[in-house]
Amino acid sequence: MTTANNAKQREPSEIELLLPWYAAGTLDQDEMRRVEAALASDPELASRYEWVRAEFAQETAIGDAAGEPSPGDAQTLFAKIDALPARRHGQSANLSARIAEFLLSLSPRTLGWSAAAAALVILLQAGLLAGFVFQATNQGGYQTASAPTTAPGEGSYVLIRFQPQVSVADITNFLKTNKLSIVGGPAGGQLYKVRVASTKLAKADLARIVASLSLQNDKVIAFIAMTD
Amino acid sequence: MQTTSDEILIAKIAKGDRLAMEALFARYRIPVFRFLQRMLRNEATAEDLNSDVFLNVWRQAGTFEGRSAVSTWIFAIARFKALNALQRRPTEELDEQKADTIADEADDPEVALAKKDKAAVLRQCLLKLSAEHREIVNLVYYQHKSVQDVAEIVGIPEATVKTRMFYARKKLSELLTEQGIERGWP
Numbered sequence: 001m002t003t004a005n006n007a008k009q010r011e012p013s014e015i016e017l018l019l020p021w022y023a024a025g026t027l028d029q030d031e032m033r034r035v036e037a038a039l040a041s042d043p044e045l046a047s048r049y050e051w052v053r054a055e056f057a058q059e060t061a062i063g064d065a066a067g068e069p070s071p072g073d074a075q076t077l078f079a080k081i082d083a084l085p086a087r088r089h090g091q092s093a094n095l096s097a098r099i100a101e102f103l104l105s106l107s108p109r110t111l112g113w114s115a116a117a118a119a120l121v122i123l124l125q126a127g128l129l130a131g132f133v134f135q136a137t138n139q140g141g142y143q144t145a146s147a148p149t150t151a152p153g154e155g156s157y158v159l160i161r162f163q164p165q166v167s168v169a170d171i172t173n174f175l176k177t178n179k180l181s182i183v184g185g186p187a188g189g190q191l192y193k194v195r196v197a198s199t200k201l202a203k204a205d206l207a208r209i210v211a212s213l214s215l216q217n218d219k220v221i222a223f224i225a226m227t228d
Numbered sequence: 229m230q231t232t233s234d235e236i237l238i239a240k241i242a243k244g245d246r247l248a249m250e251a252l253f254a255r256y257r258i259p260v261f262r263f264l265q266r267m268l269r270n271e272a273t274a275e276d277l278n279s280d281v282f283l284n285v286w287r288q289a290g291t292f293e294g295r296s297a298v299s300t301w302i303f304a305i306a307r308f309k310a311l312n313a314l315q316r317r318p319t320e321e322l323d324e325q326k327a328d329t330i331a332d333e334a335d336d337p338e339v340a341l342a343k344k345d346k347a348a349v350l351r352q353c354l355l356k357l358s359a360e361h362r363e364i365v366n367l368v369y370y371q372h373k374s375v376q377d378v379a380e381i382v383g384i385p386e387a388t389v390k391t392r393m394f395y396a397r398k399k400l401s402e403l404l405t406e407q408g409i410e411r412g413w414p
Contacts (some may be wrong), residue, residue: 017390020397025376055400059369060353066262068273074253077279078246081286188365 009107019049023056156201157183158210159191161223174220178213234298238331242289253282256299258369260306261412266366267310277313281306290306297381303381307363314359345408353403368393 002123021027022035039046092116175181175194187190196209206226212225234255240248260281263276284305292301357365367373367381377385401411 012394014389017394020393021367021375024369024372026368026377028253051407052397055354055397058354059365059379061351062354063262063266063366063370066265067271068258069278073257073275073279074250077253077282078249080279081246082248082281084283084287100331179402188302209348 007193016045016048017077019045019052019057022053068204076088121165147158155195155199156197156206156209157227158194158196158206159185159187159223159227161190162220163191163222170220174217177215191223235294238285238289238292238298241286242292249282249286252285252298256302257282260302263303263306263366263371264310266362266370267307268313270398272294273313277306277309281309284309297377300373300380303367303373303377305385307381313358349404349409350400351409353400353407357396357399359393360401364389364393365396374410 014193015035017034018027018031022032027035039049045139178196181195182192183195188195196206196213210224210226214221234252237248238250239251244350245257253284257278261274261278262278264281265271268277277342285302292298296304354362354365362376364382367378373381375389378389382389382392384392403409
């Protein structure tokens with residue numbers, strides 16, 4: 001293998017990973033001191049840092065060249081705000097707008113995490129679950145073989161949108177395997193409220209369950225997030 | 229402190245205070261617009277989405293819990309809207325972008341001249357990065373977001389933020405190599 005290839009495939013050091021933030025001045029004091037010490041003692045790292053500074057300068061040039069929004073943008077915004085009550089209470093809000101509103105109410109981390117799934121929302125049709133919906137909404141909560149129906153408000157819950165291509169049998173199996181039960185929905189965007197525990201779990205524990213369900217069931221779940 | 233001021237503004241916005249909204253908008257309209265434009269490479273769409281971002285801030289201010297900085301929250305909203313817009317972008321627009329990229333690589337006199345200028349080549353290569361890489365490069369270098377801030381905005385762990393930035397820079401190295409500049413790393 002050539003030296004160049006070795007250079008391309010090597011793992012970066014922790015200090016090298018921090019160089020972009022050092023250039024931008026966004027490291028804390030301790031990290032900044034560590035980077036400065038490393039740069040002072042490692043000429044090769046210092047030479048790499050020159051490239052980071054060049055990247056920083058050029059990205060700054062690109063950003064500055066983007067200019068500014070037009071002077072009337074505030075009027076545009078407040079016209080939209082003024083139009084808001086009618087739009088919010090009207091019946092014409094489309095599906096994607098309602099889903100977007102829901103997603104944007106999530107915390108930034110949850111929001112970011114779910115962005116890919118959110119993009120799918122725009123494209124997906126959820127007619128497959130129509131029968132399922134009927135069952136859920138007309139019985140006041142879908143009941144699996146393993147978990148009895150519980151009134152919403154007790155326990156711990158998540159919102160789930162199922163993959164559009166997944167069968168009802170697969171969903172039933174998924175719910176049974178994970179001891180989950182649908183207690184509500186579908187809301188906008190075919191989001192179902194699903195009970196994951198009969199008691200109120202700590203947020204961190206619920207987050208772990210969400211992460212685990214998401215990782216292990218990506219063929220069934222298109223979107224999942226914590227909810228009250 | 230600006231962070232405190234932002235939080236106060238958000239609290240007022242949650243109560244329907246338009247002056248507070250104007251102040252917050254004045255503070256962030258340009259950085260958010262530039263972030264959107266960097267992501268979308270389209271000024272009109274960026275401006276359109278910019279007001280949508282702040283419309284969401286107006287509507288959702290009451291749900292802001294202060295677990296992250298206000299600016300982090302605003303950029304997370306902007307990123308979400310930019311990604312949605314990229315998903316919806318018509319094929320023709322994507323093709324146009326692709327054509328632009330191809331044109332950038334053409335060896336016409338202007339580009340040949342640019343090749344002599346390392347800074348100009350670097351700038352061209354930064355413009356060719358994927359949306360995922362553009363986003364992190366802009367947040368770190370231009371928006372001056374910390375590792376933690378980027379993690380919050382993008383919704384990934386801090387360790388992933390660092391490695392994603394590294395891979396963005398690695399891709400940049402590859403693009404530079406294609407333009408005849410070999411820096412050998414990352």
